[in-house]
Amino acid sequence: MKKSWIAVLTAGVSVLVGLVIHAVKRKPRIHPRFDHDCSRCVFLGHCDYTYEGRLLVSDLYACNSQQSALGPSFIARFGSQGPDYASMPEKLLSSHLFMMPHGSALLVAQQRWEARN
Numbered sequence: 616m617k618k619s620w621i622a623v624l625t626a627g628v629s630v631l632v633g634l635v636i637h638a639v640k641r642k643p644r645i646h647p648r649f650d651h652d653c654s655r656c657v658f659l660g661h662c663d664y665t666y667e668g669r670l671l672v673s674d675l676y677a678c679n680s681q682q683s684a685l686g687p688s689f690i691a692r693f694g695s696q697g698p699d700y701a702s703m704p705e706k707l708l709s710s711h712l713f714m715m716p717h718g719s720a721l722l723v724a725q726q727r728w729e730a731r732n
Contacts, residue, residue, distance in 0.1 A: 647674040650695040655680035659727040662691065662720045673717065675724035678702075687728065691720035 645660055656676040663672050673691040681688075686705030693699050701717035708718075708725055 647692075648672060649674050649692045649699070651676065651690075651692055653678055653680065656690065657728075657731075659724050659731075662723045664717075664719045664723075666717060671717075671720075673720045675720060675727065677724060677728040689721045689724035689728065691717045691724060693717070693720075 645658075647658055648661065651658075651674065653676075656678040659675040659677060661672055662675050663670060665671070671693050673693045676690040676692065677687045678690060679687040683704060685707060688702050688704045689708065690700055690702040693701075701721060703718075703721050705725060708721055
């Protein structure tokens with residue numbers, strides 16, 4: 616029995632739609648770009664922002680390893696070397712944000728952390 620070209624086309628479109636739906640539902644795997652030495656930190660993705668006229672990409676983390684009264688610390692890592700990061704505890708972030716050179720990235724980390732919890 617021969618299939619009509621409409622049946623073949625319909626089957627092909629159905630398979631294509633299924634693949635597109637699967638691709639949309641699947642979350643992309645995101646990995647840190649830079650080395651980070653704290654195994655207790657939770658990776659929160661990346662953030663692009665401008666600092667001193669340069670576009671930077673930071674890995675964002677939240678760390679609650681110290682169980683501080685100041686809440687978790689938020690970290691923006693913009694390189695793999697030891698000092699290549701900025702961090703601030705949650706309770707101090709809003710009051711010191713304007714003084715932090717990488718404050719916008721730390722604020723994004725805080726927002727992503729709150730969205731997870």
